[in-house]
Amino acid sequence: MSAFFGTFPPGLVTGAVYxxxxxxxxxxxxxxxxxxxxxxxxxxxxxxxHYSLVRGKRYSITxxxxxxxxxxxxxxxxxxxxxxxxxxxxxAVLGLGIERIVIRPFARASTVTMIIVTLALATVLxxxxxxxxxxxxxxxxxxxxxxxxxxxxxxxxxxxxxxxLGVVLIVLGxxxxxxxxxxxxxxxxxxxxxxxxxxxxxxxxxSSSQLSVVSWLGGSMVAxxxxxxxxxxxxxxxxDLLFTLTIKGFAAAVVGGMVSLPIAVGAGxxxxxxxxIVQHYFPRTVGAGELFTLAAVIVVxxxxxxxxxxxxxxxxxxxxxxxxxxxxxxxARLIDPAEAWRLVKAAVPTDGRVGRWFRxxxxxxxxxxxxxxxxxxxxxxxxxxxxxxxxTLIDLLxxxxxxxxxxxxxxxxxxxxxxxxxxxxxTVITAHxxxxxxxxxxxxxxxxxxxxxxxxxxPALRLRGLHLVIATLAFGxxxxxxxxxxxxxxxxVRVPHLLRSDGxxxxxxxxxVAIALLVCWRVQRTRVGRSFVAIRExxxxxxxxxxxxxxxxxxxxxxxxAIASLAGALLTYQLGGAFNxxxxxxxxxxxxxxxxVVAGIxxxxxxxxxxxxxxxxxxxxxxxxxxxxVSYLPEITAGVLTILIMAVNPxxxxxxxxxxxxxxxxxxEAPSPLAEADDVDEVPPMTEVPA
Amino acid sequence: MTKLEIRDVRLRFGGVRAxxxxxxxxxxxxxxxxxxxxxxxxxTLFDCISxxxxxxxxxxxxxxxxxxxxxxxxxxxSLGVGRTFQNARLFRSLPIRENLRAVQHxxxxxxxxxxxxxxxxxxxxDEADVAARADxxxxxxxxxAHGDKPASELSTGMLRLAxxxxxxxxxxSLLLLDEPSSGIAQRETEALGPILRxxxxxxxxxxxxxxxxxxxxxxxxxSIVAMAAGAVVTAGTPEDVRAHPEVLRSYLGAxx
Numbered sequence: 001m002s003a004f005f006g007t008f009p010p011g012l013v014t015g016a017v018y019x020x021x022x023x024x025x026x027x028x029x030x031x032x033x034x035x036x037x038x039x040x041x042x043x044x045x046x047x048x049x050h051y052s053l054v055r056g057k058r059y060s061i062t063x064x065x066x067x068x069x070x071x072x073x074x075x076x077x078x079x080x081x082x083x084x085x086x087x088x089x090x091x092a093v094l095g096l097g098i099e100r101i102v103i104r105p106f107a108r109a110s111t112v113t114m115i116i117v118t119l120a121l122a123t124v125l126x127x128x129x130x131x132x133x134x135x136x137x138x139x140x141x142x143x144x145x146x147x148x149x150x151x152x153x154x155x156x157x158x159x160x161x162x163x164x165l166g167v168v169l170i171v172l173g174x175x176x177x178x179x180x181x182x183x184x185x186x187x188x189x190x191x192x193x194x195x196x197x198x199x200x201x202x203x204x205x206x207s208s209s210q211l212s213v214v215s216w217l218g219g220s221m222v223a224x225x226x227x228x229x230x231x232x233x234x235x236x237x238x239x240d241l242l243f244t245l246t247i248k249g250f251a252a253a254v255v256g257g258m259v260s261l262p263i264a265v266g267a268g269x270x271x272x273x274x275x276x277i278v279q280h281y282f283p284r285t286v287g288a289g290e291l292f293t294l295a296a297v298i299v300v301x302x303x304x305x306x307x308x309x310x311x312x313x314x315x316x317x318x319x320x321x322x323x324x325x326x327x328x329x330x331x332a333r334l335i336d337p338a339e340a341w342r343l344v345k346a347a348v349p350t351d352g353r354v355g356r357w358f359r360x361x362x363x364x365x366x367x368x369x370x371x372x373x374x375x376x377x378x379x380x381x382x383x384x385x386x387x388x389x390x391x392t393l394i395d396l397l398x399x400x401x402x403x404x405x406x407x408x409x410x411x412x413x414x415x416x417x418x419x420x421x422x423x424x425x426x427t428v429i430t431a432h433x434x435x436x437x438x439x440x441x442x443x444x445x446x447x448x449x450x451x452x453x454x455x456x457x458x459p460a461l462r463l464r465g466l467h468l469v470i471a472t473l474a475f476g477x478x479x480x481x482x483x484x485x486x487x488x489x490x491x492x493v494r495v496p497h498l499l500r501s502d503g504x505x506x507x508x509x510x511x512x513v514a515i516a517l518l519v520c521w522r523v524q525r526t527r528v529g530r531s532f533v534a535i536r537e538x539x540x541x542x543x544x545x546x547x548x549x550x551x552x553x554x555x556x557x558x559x560x561x562a563i564a565s566l567a568g569a570l571l572t573y574q575l576g577g578a579f580n581x582x583x584x585x586x587x588x589x590x591x592x593x594x595x596x597v598v599a600g601i602x603x604x605x606x607x608x609x610x611x612x613x614x615x616x617x618x619x620x621x622x623x624x625x626x627x628x629x630v631s632y633l634p635e636i637t638a639g640v641l642t643i644l645i646m647a648v649n650p651x652x653x654x655x656x657x658x659x660x661x662x663x664x665x666x667x668x669e670a671p672s673p674l675a676e677a678d679d680v681d682e683v684p685p686m687t688e689v690p691a
Numbered sequence: 692m693t694k695l696e697i698r699d700v701r702l703r704f705g706g707v708r709a710x711x712x713x714x715x716x717x718x719x720x721x722x723x724x725x726x727x728x729x730x731x732x733x734x735t736l737f738d739c740i741s742x743x744x745x746x747x748x749x750x751x752x753x754x755x756x757x758x759x760x761x762x763x764x765x766x767x768x769s770l771g772v773g774r775t776f777q778n779a780r781l782f783r784s785l786p787i788r789e790n791l792r793a794v795q796h797x798x799x800x801x802x803x804x805x806x807x808x809x810x811x812x813x814x815x816x817d818e819a820d821v822a823a824r825a826d827x828x829x830x831x832x833x834x835x836a837h838g839d840k841p842a843s844e845l846s847t848g849m850l851r852l853a854x855x856x857x858x859x860x861x862x863x864s865l866l867l868l869d870e871p872s873s874g875i876a877q878r879e880t881e882a883l884g885p886i887l888r889x890x891x892x893x894x895x896x897x898x899x900x901x902x903x904x905x906x907x908x909x910x911x912x913x914s915i916v917a918m919a920a921g922a923v924v925t926a927g928t929p930e931d932v933r934a935h936p937e938v939l940r941s942y943l944g945a946x947x
Contacts, residue, residue, distance in 0.1 A: 519808055526807040526818060530793040537782035544741060544776075545861050546768030546797030555804065 005158050007276040013164045015272020016171035017230040021249030022256075022264040023178055024222035029258045030195040031215035032208075034103060035111065035466050037118040040246035041125035042094060042220055043227030044239055048133045050087035050228045054080050054144050057133070080144060087228065088221050095220025099213055105647050107209070111465045112412055117646050119414070120594045122246070124639035126239050126587065127632035137238045138231055146232040167229050174222070175265045182261065187214055195259055240587055244290070247473050251297045254308050254470060290481055294474040301471045302459045308467070369608065373510055377503040386502030390574045393509045394583075396611035397516060397567035399596045400604075401560040404520060406593070407601035408529060409556035410536025411460050413472040416564050417589030418479035422452050423568020424487065424578030431493045438496040442512070445569035446562045453561030457554045476586040484584050492577030499573065509570045516563050521604050523559070532556050591635055594642040614638060692719040693755055694865055694897040700739055700749030701921075702732075709735040710746060711921035717865075722891055722898040724912030724929070726905075726938075732921040733901045734777060737867050740899075741774040742767045753865065769797050773863025773896075777870050779850045781842040787853050788838040791825035794857045828856040831893060832886060848875040852886070859890050866891070868900040872907055880904050884911050909933065 021039060028036050036042075056077030078086065102121055106114060142149050147166035151159040182188040191211055193201040202208055230245070231237050252271055256263030274296075275289030282288035301308065376389060401416050423445040430436050430444025459471040499505050523529045531552045534542040539549055572578045595614045600606030614634060695717040702710040710732045717723050725733050738744040740751055742764030751759040759767055781790050799821060801813025829835050832852040837845065845853060851871060858866060871887065872880040884907050891898050902908035908915070908929075915932040917924040925935045932938055 522808040522810065523804075526810075526814065527796060527799050527802040528804055528807055530789070531796050533785060534782050534793045534796070537784060538780060540743070541776075541780045541782060542793075543764045544743075544768060544774055545794040545857070546765050547793075548765045 004277075004280065005156065007280045008273065009158065009160045009164045011273035011276030012269060013167050013233050013272070014230075014275065015269035016168045017226055017233060017268075018248045018252050018272050019265040019268025020171050020174065020222060020226035020229070021245060022252035022268045023175060023261065024219040024226065025249050025253040026256065026258060026261055026264050027178065027191075027222065028215050028219040029253070031191045031211045032103065033111070033198070034106075034114045034118065035250070035258070035469075036219065037115060037246055037469075038098070038121035038125055039219070039223055039249060040241075040244075041122040041129070042091070042098075043223040043230070043245060044237075044241065045094070045125050045129045045227075046087055046091045046224035047227030047231040047237070048129050048138055048239075049090055050083055050224075051138055051140060051144060051231060052133060053078055053083040053086060080146065084228070088224050091220045091224030092217055095216040095218075095223075096213065098220070099216035102643055103212065103216065104209065107212075109646075112410075113646055115412060115466065115469050116593070116597055117643050119590050120597070120639040120642035120646075122639075123587075123591050123594055123635050124643075127635035127639065129239050131632045131636075137236050139236050140232045144232075146229055163232065167233055170225075170229065171265075174225070175261070178218075178222075179261055187211070191215065240585065244477060247297070247470065247477060248293065250470050251293060251474075254297075254301070254467070257307055257309060258466075291478055294478045294481075297474040298459055298471050301463055301467050304462055366605075366608075370514075374507075377506055386506060387574070389506055390509050390570070392611045393506075393513050394567045394571050394574075395592075395595075395614065396513055396607045397563050397570070398592050399599060399607040399610040400516060400520060401564040401567070402593055402596035403601055403603070403606050404523075404532070404563065405556055405560035406596065407603070407606070408524070408532040408536060409553065409560075410532075411553060411556065412465070412469055413456065413460070414469060414586060414589045414593060415456055415472040415476035415479070416560065417584055417586065417592060418476045418483075419449055419452070419561050419564030420568040420571060420588075421479055421483050421487070421578075421584035422449050422561070423565035423570075424572045424584075425483065425568075426565060427493055427569045427572040428578050438499070441493060442566070442569045442573075445565050445572075449561040449565030450558055452565075453557040454554055456561070457557030460553055460557065461550055473586060476589055480585050487578045493572055495573060495576055505574055509574070512566055512570060516566060517604060517607075520559075520563075524604060528555065591638060594638045598638055598641045598645055693717065694719040694721075694753070695740070695899070696750075696752040696755065697736070697740075698750045698752070700736065700746045700751065702735060702739065702744060702746045708921050710739065710749075713749075713918065713922055715916050715923050715926055717897055717899055718914075719897055720895070721913040722887075722900065722911055724908040724915045725899065725901045725918060726903075726908060726915060726932075727918035727924075730920075731918040733918055734869055735921075736918075737774060737869055737899075737901065740767075741772055741867060765797075768861070768863075771862075771864035772867065773858040773861050773865070774867035775854050775858050775869055775871065777873060779847065779854045779874070781850065781854055781857060783843040784841055786839050786841050787834060787845070787856075788825055788829065790842055790853065790857055791828060791860045792821050794861045795821045795824065798862060824860055828860045828893075831859070831889060832856045848879045851875055855886070855890060859894055862894065864894075864896050866894065866896045866898045868898065868902075870901050870903060872902060872904045880907055883907060887911055 021043065025036060025039055028034055028039075053076060056075050058073060058075045060071065060073035098121065102117065106117060109117075145163055147161075147163040149161050149163050152162045152165045153160055182192060190201070190206045191214075193204075193206055194208055194211055198208065248271060249268075252268035253264045255267035271293055275293055277289075278292040279289035285291075377385075398416060398420070401419070405416065406412050426445030426448030427441040429448070430441040434440075434444070436444070456472065456475055460468055463471055495505075499508060523532075531542070531547045532555075534545070534547050535549055535552050535556075542552075543549060568578075568583075571583065595610045596606060599608075599610030599613060693716045697713055697715055697717075700710050700713045701708070713732065713736055725736070727733055735744060739746045740759065742759070742762060746760055749760070753759050753770060753772070757770060759770075759772070762770070781787075782793060785793065799814075799817040802817045803814075805811075806814040826835070826838075829838050832855055834849065834852055834856060837849060837853075842850060842853060851874070855868075855871065858868075868887070872883055875883070887898075887900070888911055900908065900912065912929055914927060915929050916926045917932050917935065917938045919937075924937050925932055927935075
């Protein structure tokens with residue numbers, strides 16, 4: 001029995017940290033309606049900073065200015081409680097900066113836009129943290145722990161340490177303080193008013209931008225504190241943990257409909273406790289507690305109990321294309337294509353010639369690219385060319401699967417990377433268990449993706465926006481925790497003689513990529529593609545015209561899953577086995593989503609541009625850079641560009657040419673046929689009504 | 692021949708009886724107007740017919756044979772029930788011409804996934820038919836010059852016309868129009884009557900139309916149903932309904 005109660009102290013402590021995360025998420029969501037998926041990343045960044053400060057990390061910058069070489073280095077070190085105010089101050093600055101630069105320009109954007117933006121922000125913060133603090137795990141020694149890990153007291157043989165006691169008390173105190181803030185201060189009242197009705201509140205003179213500042217400031221500091229406490233409590237943490245953290249915080253916050261503070265805090269404690277108890281009963285299953293939570297999240301969301309909708313803004317359409325971007329921030333205006341085009345037009349005398357050039361280029365560029373792609377192995381290439389080139393094609397396929405699912409169907413999912421793992425598993429199963437020769441494992445991978453896609457698609461039939469992202473995040477994490485670790489050195493496939501050479505592998509991948517692109521191109525131009533877009537734009541209207549939402553959504557999920565799974569199969573053949581685990585992680589999925597947005601989430605050209613931009617170029621340049629030194633610049637660039645592009649043009653780079661065309665062809669304003677009403681039928685005027 | 696039989700349809704929202712035993716027939720091939728004050732249950736009735744709401748009790752029979760109330764909305768659309776929305780809704784980011792193709796989704800009998808992607812004969816004919824019809828209805832409402840504009844860039848009046856074109860392109864046999872004149876200027880409303888007649892004639896469909904603009908609805912309807920508080924007050928020719936004392940009192944107000 002005491003073994004059972006022994007799960008309580010660690011359970012309540014991790015629960016306390018989840019509660020703290022949920023609290024910060026609720027605080028921000030209530031005031032600004034922004035579901036902050038960068039929350040875990042903010043917590044992790046502050047935690048890494050804090051413990052670096054406690055341990056004394058050496059920071060150095062070298063500046064070369066002509067013949068002046070300045071080398072600045074510092075090794076700041078403070079005791080734990082001395083460092084805490086500094087860390088929280090940094091959290092405050094981080095929160096204010098994010099609010100001003102990233103959030104403010106999107107004051108009126110749709111939920112889906114905010115989800116993509118905060119996910120992109122998460123990749124940026126994650127990459128920044130890894131760039132500065134290195135990719136190693138953060139281990140908090142007994143000496144650096146937030147409170148001593150010695151027993152404080154013992155109840156019925158169960159020891160409770162000072163650390164556990166202290167963290168729980170801090171969280172309860174903080175919850176009480178935030179609760180009192182909402183209840184008894186005028187700012188808290190204003191936030192509750194805004195949470196209830198944003199428009200009415202602003203008419204009554206509540207400044208929503210001021211509340212935005214307050215909530216991001218507060219939310220960021222809570223995130224910092226949560227990150228510091230969590231790192232101490234779980235002893236060993238790494239940046240990948242941040243997505244797990246975010247989902248736990250969201251799981252707790254969603255229970256309270258994203259607005260109820262007491263319920264969110266209670267749910268946080270509950271999740272922490274249940275995880276420990278489940279882990280206690282399934283000690284040999286790695287991550288059993290986590291899997292239980294993730295499954296519970298998906299089931300609860302799919303059942304749609306009314307209380308999870310309390311504060312949720314349920315956009316009628318998918319919000320991907322019709323939500324207003326920013327347009328008002330200076331940064332956004334700088335890269336506004338319309339603005340840029342106006343400048344070009346002013347500089348060059350055009351008489352339709354530019355338009356003609358565009359039309360010619362639209363054909364010449366793709367054909368040239370195709371020829372180049374086929375003839376690529378014939379070029380004088382460095383010896384390591386095959387891996388980067390193949391990874392580029394795989395990158396292309398994954399982005400294409402995002403285009404189908406997010407860009408066309410409007411179903412925002414962050415589980416696409418998981419299909420890399422599904423494809424790998426399908427390939428290995430077909431090759432080993434079924435023992436079928438070469439082309440079949442690839443077909444097997446695609447076949448396996450069908451039931452899995454339907455499984456992911458099922459919650460999507462009942463969920464949208466925020467709830468859907470949380471469900472797919474949970475699914476992606478479940479695959480990451482349960483499927484990826486099963487890939488071992490034994491998961492190899494026999495590569496046939498025909499495909500032994502790099503060139504042959506490349507041409508085979510290219511063939512499959514061409515087929516996938518062709519299928520998607522046809523889909524976009526015909527009935528199926530139109531039904532996808534119809535569902536994206538408005539499910540209600542689509543249904544009114546006889547488009548079946550269930551069938552359409554599942555078709556989209558299956559198509560996009562098959563494409564990503566194909567990528568997984570090709571990767572397996574490239575590497576000779578399903579070894580590589582990083583490509584299947586949620587973190588990778590989110591980076592891919594960002595890349596898709598940047599390259600053009602609604603167009604076939606998007607994946608091609610994305611692959612050249614984010615696949616080939618970094619792969620080649622990384623190959624050239626000395627091994628061992630990893631730069632996170634591509635991730636940072638993709639994230640930053642995503643935010644900028646969402647601000648000006650949510651359809652991404654690939655829609656630019658269409659965008660430019662629509663601006664330039666300058667519809668001559670044809671009159672509305674209603675305005676020239678001369679053939680009016682004789683209509684009896686109402687004054688003739690007999691009394 | 693009766694196109695639609697509405698029998699004792701009831702629907703409550705909490706304590707409010709939105710529909711309280713609405714009962715009437717819609718004869719095949721006619722234009723039937725529905726009038727009534729705000730809150731009379733007109734749009735709720737449309738929602739019940741097209742499937743966006745489910746009545747608590749009552750039956751709605753299409754063509755004297757098909758019970759609609761148990762079917763999902765998309766299935767009703769497939770059976771030939773088309774509707775417009777009070778606030779004129781289309782697929783916002785798609786050009787009008789694309790919109791008009793998308794709404795014909797259900798009429799493309801030979802275009803399954805494989806056949807569409809492979810561009811096989813039937814699917815190719817379907818695509819050509821759909822494109823031709825889109826151009827046809829565009830011409831019919833006079834929006835040919837605006838066909839390449841996205842729906843989000845149209846004025847309310849033009850969006851209204853585009854929506855009419857869309858619902859006509861879908862080829863319903865029963866057309867439900869929810870306040871086609873709402874949000875457009877008086878002068879434009881006058882032009883709407885002939886356009887509606889033209890569309891009804893083109894389709895050969897039965898039309899049920901909710902409208903607040905009296906000259907418009909009295910001018911185009913073959914018969915009128917007056918509703919109040921979720922039930923039918925009276926039904927008959929425009930002249931009869933206009934003369935009904937209840938209608939004069941509760942709806943036309945001071946005019947009586």
